[in-house]
Amino acid sequence: MLTLLASSVFAELPSPSFNTLSLGPVTLRLYGLCIALGVIAAVVISSKRWEARGGNPDDIGTIALWAVPAGVIGARVYHVATDWKTYRGDWPAAFNITNGGLGIPGGILFGVIAGLIVVKKKGLPAAPLLDVVAPAIPVAQAIGRLGNWFNQELYGRPTTLPWGLKIDRAVDVNGVPFAAGTLFHPTFLYEALWSLGIAGLLVLIDRTRKLRPGELFAGYVLGYGIGRLWVEDLRIDKASLIWGVRVNLWMSGILILGSLIYIIISRRRPAPAVPREHEAETDDELAQDEAAAEIAAEETAEKVEIGAEIIEAADEADAIEDAEGAPGV
DSSP states (O other), rough: OHHHHHHHHHHHHHOOOOOEEEEEEEEHHHHHHHHHHHHHHHHHHHHHHOOOHHTTTHHHHHHHHHHHHHHHHHHHHHHHHSSGGGGGGGGGGOOOOOTTOOHHHHHHHHHHHHHHHHHHTTOHHHHHHHHHOOOOOOOOHHHHHHHHHHOOOSSBBBBBBBOEETTOOOOOTTSOBBBOOOOOOOOOHHHHHHHHHHHHHHHHHHHOOSOOTTHHHHHHHHHHHHHHHHHHHBOOOOOOOTEEHHHHHHHHHHHHHHHHHHHHHHHHHHHOOOGGGSSOHHHHHHHHHHHHHHHHHHHHHHHHHHHHHHHHHHHHHHHHHHHHHHHOO
16 A cells, blocks of 8 residues: 555656636736745845845845846846747737746846946945855745746656656647656756755855855856756757757856856956955964064063163162151151
8 A cells, every 4th residue: 555655656746737826816826926935035045145244134135126127027038039939920928927938047147237237336345245146046046946837837858757747738849749648857846956956055165265256156157057058958848949959058058168267267366355354364474473472572571671670760769868858866
């Protein structure tokens, strides 16, 4: 009985039969709800990280107020630009994001640009803030990917793995339905787990304090590009091609190359100056400080000794004067 139950539970990963949630007169699209929850999580994480570095947590909220809408617009623009054939003959559908269709590369680009504009106007340090949000963005992506699960989209090619995803109306790139009972790679889940792994790794790397400003964010871009490279290769949904290769594969390669170039250039530059009060002292500097302290102590001791001699001489002079002026007995 237990064997039968286990086989039925792990034989497949089911897909939800609904993608909306009704709360009285209000109907929520779960795709949009997952994205909103991801954004909230990213803002909370970033605020706490920025506050831990001595910043004002309200700065993150101000930046998010502009960066998030810009990111959503950029994500939709990227999706439509790379899959424009999907909307031929029905261009109004290009503005409907409730059914999915947000490209993360476009969201990152537009969101970062908008955020940097706000940062510049407020006079905040750009690179440290990028490093602060670096682990928060993949957490938001992981939560947002659950929306693809509710929409039964972004699945991969057929698989016989125990965690194969069940899709109600799966079709290939030519629109031909798959055979009943066919299961698929849950690429949305792969990307979500990969994103959480990136977030955890970035936090651990950040604790070493060995990276220069901006390098942690470059590490996020690098990790995302690598993950998207292999996840995208599993997908079978329609996509625009360049020389027979999916556009998102090209974009992943560009992200990987760009982040590596940034890190290499950053490492070749002189290390940024650190304020003296925060700079770690070398052994030579410590020895010099100790020698200076010993000299200062010796000088202080000499001054104290001289002062004591002066006081003693003054006391003797006063005693002699008092003796000479005293009346005879």
